[in-house]
Amino acid sequence: MTDGYTRMTRNRVGIGLAAAVLVLGAPALALAQEAAAAAPAPTVNGADTAWMLVAAALVLLMTPALAFFYGGLVRSKNALNTMMMSFISLGFVGVIWALVGYSLAFTPGNNWIGDTSRFFLRGVDMELPTGISTALIPHTLFMCYQGTFCIITAALISGAIVERMRFSAYVLFITLWAVVVYSPVAHWVWGGGWLAKMGALDFAGGTVVHVNAAVAAVVAVLCVGPRRDAKTAALMPHNVPFVLLGAGLLWFGWFGFNAGSAVAANGSAALAFTTTMLAPAGTLVVWTLLDAFRQKKATAVGAATAIVVGLVAITPAAGHVSPMNGLLLGMIAAVPSYLALVIRAKTSFDDSLDVLAAHGVGGTVGALLTGVFAQKSLNGLADGLLYGNPGQLGIQAIAVGAAIVYSGVATFILLKLVGMIFPLRATPEAESEGLDQTAHGEEAYVHSGGSTQMG
Amino acid sequence: MKLIKSIVRPNRVDDVRQALEKMGVPGMTVTEVRGHGRQKGHTAIYRGKEYNVTLLPKVEVEVVVQDDLADAVIAAIVQAARTGEIGDGRVFVTHVEHSYNIRTGEKDA
Numbered sequence: 178m179t180d181g182y183t184r185m186t187r188n189r190v191g192i193g194l195a196a197a198v199l200v201l202g203a204p205a206l207a208l209a210q211e212a213a214a215a216a217p218a219p220t221v222n223g224a225d226t227a228w229m230l231v232a233a234a235l236v237l238l239m240t241p242a243l244a245f246f247y248g249g250l251v252r253s254k255n256a257l258n259t260m261m262m263s264f265i266s267l268g269f270v271g272v273i274w275a276l277v278g279y280s281l282a283f284t285p286g287n288n289w290i291g292d293t294s295r296f297f298l299r300g301v302d303m304e305l306p307t308g309i310s311t312a313l314i315p316h317t318l319f320m321c322y323q324g325t326f327c328i329i330t331a332a333l334i335s336g337a338i339v340e341r342m343r344f345s346a347y348v349l350f351i352t353l354w355a356v357v358v359y360s361p362v363a364h365w366v367w368g369g370g371w372l373a374k375m376g377a378l379d380f381a382g383g384t385v386v387h388v389n390a391a392v393a394a395v396v397a398v399l400c401v402g403p404r405r406d407a408k409t410a411a412l413m414p415h416n417v418p419f420v421l422l423g424a425g426l427l428w429f430g431w432f433g434f435n436a437g438s439a440v441a442a443n444g445s446a447a448l449a450f451t452t453t454m455l456a457p458a459g460t461l462v463v464w465t466l467l468d469a470f471r472q473k474k475a476t477a478v479g480a481a482t483a484i485v486v487g488l489v490a491i492t493p494a495a496g497h498v499s500p501m502n503g504l505l506l507g508m509i510a511a512v513p514s515y516l517a518l519v520i521r522a523k524t525s526f527d528d529s530l531d532v533l534a535a536h537g538v539g540g541t542v543g544a545l546l547t548g549v550f551a552q553k554s555l556n557g558l559a560d561g562l563l564y565g566n567p568g569q570l571g572i573q574a575i576a577v578g579a580a581i582v583y584s585g586v587a588t589f590i591l592l593k594l595v596g597m598i599f600p601l602r603a604t605p606e607a608e609s610e611g612l613d614q615t616a617h618g619e620e621a622y623v624h625s626g627g628s629t630q631m632g
Numbered sequence: 633m634k635l636i637k638s639i640v641r642p643n644r645v646d647d648v649r650q651a652l653e654k655m656g657v658p659g660m661t662v663t664e665v666r667g668h669g670r671q672k673g674h675t676a677i678y679r680g681k682e683y684n685v686t687l688l689p690k691v692e693v694e695v696v697v698q699d700d701l702a703d704a705v706i707a708a709i710v711q712a713a714r715t716g717e718i719g720d721g722r723v724f725v726t727h728v729e730h731s732y733n734i735r736t737g738e739k740d741a
Contacts, residue, residue: 254642410646609643618677620685624666627687631675 221305222313228442229314229322235433236325240267240332242430246423246481247336250530253415254611255340256621262335262347269352270331274324281360283309283323288371290361309368312440322437327363330386331355336530337394338401341608344616346599350592354393358587362389362580376559377576378551378569380449381438383493383544384580391537392584394528400592401601403527405608412529417477424481428457431488435495448555449495453488456507460487463511471519486514486535490543493573494550497558502550509546514538541577548573633728633740634702638693639667639721640713645691651712652695655705661694671719690721696728 244263251259270278280295285308295301298320306316331351338347365372366385379385404412414420435453439446464483465475490510491503498506517534528534548570551561560566592601602608607615614620640648645662652660666687673686697705706723714720731740 614674614676618675620676623676624687624689625683626666627668628673628676628683628685631682631684 232433232437239430242426249419258612263332266332282363333390387536387540394532452503455504456491457487459507489539494547498550647712
């Protein structure tokens with residue numbers, strides 16, 4: 178039942194196998210191997226399916242959560258436009274995923290990209306996703322679960338270019354980005370590509386999702402340019418309660434993101450759930466102390482940011498590290514992202530909502546620390562530096578480096594191509610009036626006095 | 633003394649404030665307001681119904697200055713707030729009889 182593509186953590190590991198054997202009625206664990214050999218072909222597991230149905234819905238909720246997180250951080254004249262940049266991904270990226278993205282990521286293909294055999298979801302049925310995963314859930318559900326990841330990854334990029342990118346150009350960009358950048362990188366790590374074969378550990382997408390999106394965000398800032406008033410205006414969050422609401426819902430959804438990445442209702446999922454609870458808690462504590470030390474006050478936007486940073490950092494490590502190491506990882510991750518935020522604020526680099534500091538720095542730190550804290554006794558795959566396998570740290574660094582280079586170059590080319598079809602920037606007038614009214618014909622906070630209904 | 637009440641575009645407020653500070657005007661009152669002059673608003677569509685939004689967001693800036701400073705302050709406001717398009721706003725000037733400092737109870741100098 179295993180094939181060449183099951184090394185990655187999204188697939189069931191030893192714990193899952195043993196559980197499956199028990200379900201099949203093997204009398205003792207000692208006989209597990211023989212029993213497995215003799216067992217009939219695996220079938221869809223009800224418990225796994227029930228959990229993954231919930232997990233997929235949880236991850237889908239993260240995109241609206243992101244809309245609130247980002248939407249609260251911008252000025253009120255751009256609130257709807259910013260929130261729409263996340264919401265629209267549910268549509269355009271969701272569709273392109275079903276049409277071509279899933280196939281390019283999750284079919285055997287070659288080392289670099291999948292093939293076209295699952296275009297238009299051909300053969301994605303209620304049976305097991307055999308050949309691409311050993312998960313004991315229906316192929317349809319496996320595809321949906323993976324799709325929710327693609328949707329939020331594309332939406333993450335928007336934080337870098339809010340309040341000035343033209344909406345049409347943005348929509349075309351993220352739709353193509355999902356196919357050209359996300360699908361191949363997901364294939365490398367989870368679809369049996371070269372990073373999978375090399376043994377890179379990425380439990381739930383630290384490299385595929387966070388480093389990948391952050392690099393695209395940096396390139397987008399360079400291609401789109403800073404807001405015209407980035408240096409002069411007070412770019413204050415218009416609704417901090419939205420930011421806190423978004424961060425809270427992201428944490429909630431992230432349990433599906435990380436614990437769901439075990440693709441089974443098993444011990445690995447419970448471990449990932451635990452570290453997903455503890456790591457952001459650790460980040461929040463350290464961040465609050467840094468805030469209090471530096472500016473004598475514990476800020477709410479800081480707390481929301483800390484939670485996201487902790488979640489990002491634990492993502493690649495979630496099911497690979499012990500609970501206490503997960504907590505420690507979260508605490509460590511606070512420092513580099515905090516410094517990155519402080520430094521970024523002093524430059525003219527207008528990564529408006531700090532995608533680089535939160536997802537790029539947090540994702541890289543998490544990916545590298547996975548190579549430090551990983552334990553084979555927990556993940557059944559590989560140890561990290563602390564457990565006698567320093568080579569894992571190198572493999573982790575290669576995975577991050579590859580994502581940076583590929584995402585950087587491909588995103589740049591893509592934005593230049595999109596720029597030939599739609600100007601990347603909104604007009605100066607629209608930027609100053611606000612994109613809610615100019616791009617969407619709506620306002621977030623309507624004052625209806627004096628308005629009249631037409632026709 | 634004169635009360636100078638300016639209705640300006642929201643995105644020009646910072647320029648107006650900077651211009652006033654440069655002239656040494658010590659304080660101001662700023663209010664978010666809605667209204668229209670010759671600018672006729674824009675169309676909004678919610679769930680298929682079209683609306684003509686006639687009252688547009690503006691910002692009202694009020695300052696009180698000595699008579700001899702008034703003309704220069706008005707010129708500075710006009711320069712800072714102007715874009716040349718319809719909807720740049722208005723400046724109203726009225727005479728102020730007295731003013732009192734609430735903390736000290738002092739009548740204006």
